Structure formats: structure tokens, C-alpha cells
Amino acid sequence: MDRAELAAVLRTARSRVKPADVGLPAGPRRQVPGLRREEVAQLAGLGVDYVIRLEQGRGPRPSPQVLSALARALRLSDDDRDTMFRLAGAAPPQAGRVPMLVRPSVLRLLDRMADLPALVLSAKSDVLAWNPLAAALLGDFSELPSRQRNLIWQRFLGKTPDPDAESAADCVGCLRTAQARYPEDPDLARLIADLRAGSARFDALWRARRSGRLRPGSATIEHPELGPLTLDVDVLQEPETDQNVLVYSVAPGTPEASALELLRVTGLERFAYPQ
Structure with missing residues (x-):
């Protein structure tokens, strides 16, 4: 597991997603580009502290279920999703699984x-x-x-x-x-x-x-x-x-x-x- 690179990928992906892209209001005092960590955690069904630890390169090895939830929340392409899985030391989703990423x-x-x-x-x-x-x-x-x-x-x-x-x-x-x-x-x-x-x-x-x-x-x-x-x-x-x-x-x-x-x-x- 490459914790530092995985953390960088997660931070960069979060900055690319606008609140409106995932049905969230921007709010009047938004100071960060893209989503907040709290919003990523909410969309992925994860704890905020867990997302913070992953983005700081000190989290545990995420399970494939957690990685899939993050890929959906961050709207990763298939290629970016597969890269994230490999950085986390996990095999990318295999054929024969229900497709969970939206084009x-x-x-x-x-x-x-x-x-x-x-x-x-x-x-x-x-x-x-x-x-x-x-x-x-x-x-x-x-x-x-x-x-x-x-x-x-x-x-x-x-x-x-x-x-x-x-x-x-x-x-x-x-x-x-x-x-x-x-x-x-x-x-x-x-x-x-x-x-x-x-x-x-x-x-x-x-x-x-x-x-x-x-x-x-x-x-x-x-x-x-x-x-x-x-x-x-x-x-x-x-x-x-x-x-x-x-x-x-x-x-x-x-x-x-x-x-x-x-x-x-x-x-x-x-x-x-x-x-």
C-alpha cells in the first residue's frame, strides 16, 4: 500500500468534484475547492475521521468496499478507480461484478x-x-x-x-x-x-x-x-x-x-x- 500517493490521489480527486455535481448545496462561505472531507465521508457512508486519516497518509488499509464507495463519491473514472485500488494494495474490481460507477x-x-x-x-x-x-x-x-x-x-x-x-x-x-x-x-x-x-x-x-x-x-x-x-x-x-x-x-x-x-x-x- 502506497499511503502517501493514495492520500494525494484522494485529495486531488476531492478538489475536482463540485458540490452541485453530487447534489449538494455549495453554501455561502465555502473556502475549499471541490468537496469538504465531511461531504466525501457522507457520500461514501464513512466516518469523517477515517477519510481524514486516509488523506493524511496514516489510515489503515481500506477494504474493497470502502474503495468502491470512495470511487463513487469522488466520481472517479474506471482508470482512476483502478489506480486507487492498486495504490491501496487491492485488486481492481473484476468483471462479473455489478457496475457501480456512473458514466x-x-x-x-x-x-x-x-x-x-x-x-x-x-x-x-x-x-x-x-x-x-x-x-x-x-x-x-x-x-x-x-x-x-x-x-x-x-x-x-x-x-x-x-x-x-x-x-x-x-x-x-x-x-x-x-x-x-x-x-x-x-x-x-x-x-x-x-x-x-x-x-x-x-x-x-x-x-x-x-x-x-x-x-x-x-x-x-x-x-x-x-x-x-x-x-x-x-x-x-x-x-x-x-x-x-x-x-x-x-x-x-x-x-x-x-x-x-x-x-x-x-x-x-x-x-x-x-x-
Whole structure:
């Protein structure tokens, strides 16, 4: 492990990422280029002290899971990610694993969707990226531990499980399909094991052995301030990385349209970073 070079790579990568690139407000008194260490830790689901030690070249050897989380938080390219893994003394991610890095062109597309909530999901429904309006509507994913930053985990093990039977079966079918494509992925196997152990409903649907995929439809979001909001959900497939972009929209003139407009104006204030 080359601690000094790894530290330099992490610091440089952090300075290149703007808060707006990852759906965070810049704040009025930002004094550092790029992200703060606290923000990197939040996005990666790590402790701030751990990130500080890595950037100072005195941290322990990070696990592949930690390195993958940092690569996503810092939006590293595949080449930069592989370099970071090698500097940490770890083998880069192998073929046969669920792709977890979002292509820069997809991130630019997400940034342009300022008027609609949108997020990027992995093949196993990890939330990999989201725009500010998605955070205002669905909650700030960066505040969740990395293992909980998954829509299927939230559906079956979160605070407000979704009771819709048909879409629940589709969600379980998505993991069946992902398992067939990535049978050697340890994080996918761990997710399935956690869901089967923690949710009898998931386990029953899993034993039905039904495959599936994400489908466009509608979803009712229980917003903590605006109440239940029913929105259309469209799925845009990105076949190169086996990822999906979920886009939420509503018809003009509806109460939900007014609610989204309110969130566009005020929603980000709920997620302002403390100064």
C-alpha cells in the first residue's frame, strides 16, 4: 500500500468534484475547492475521521468496499478507480461484478434534469447518483449508510415498506435477474441474504423464483412535509453499465405539480450543509 500517493490521489480527486455535481448545496462561505472531507465521508457512508486519516497518509488499509464507495463519491473514472485500488494494495474490481460507477455523460444528463427528480440505480437497485430535486422529494441519500442506500432494501427493510404487491414482486424479480447476470458478486449475495433474513415477505417472493425488471409506472411518495404524492416513474436504461435512470414526473395542473414546484424553490433548504 502506497499511503502517501493514495492520500494525494484522494485529495486531488476531492478538489475536482463540485458540490452541485453530487447534489449538494455549495453554501455561502465555502473556502475549499471541490468537496469538504465531511461531504466525501457522507457520500461514501464513512466516518469523517477515517477519510481524514486516509488523506493524511496514516489510515489503515481500506477494504474493497470502502474503495468502491470512495470511487463513487469522488466520481472517479474506471482508470482512476483502478489506480486507487492498486495504490491501496487491492485488486481492481473484476468483471462479473455489478457496475457501480456512473458514466460522466449520465451524470451530465442528471444535472440537466433540474425540473424533475431523477436518480441512477445499479443493476441491484443501489442509488448511485441523484439530483437535488430527488433529494428534496425522497430524502438525502447521503445521510444513509451505504448498505441502506438501495431502493429494494428500503422497500422491505426501511421505515415505510411499500405495500403494493405487484411492484414488490417486480423488485424481487430484479434481484433474481441481477443474480443470474452477476453470480459471483459478493455485495449482491450479501444484499439478498440480508433481505431474506430480515423480511419474511421478501423471502416468500424470492422462493417463488420469478425474474423481473424495473418497469415504468407510478409511485406514491410519503413526503414528511407535503404528505402523499403520486408521481409517474419512467425508467431510462443505460445498457453499457447495466444501470437505470429513474425519472419522476407529474401532469401539469395537478396538486403534485404544485408540490414539485414548491420543492424546486424551497426543497434544498432542508439539506443545506451546516456552516
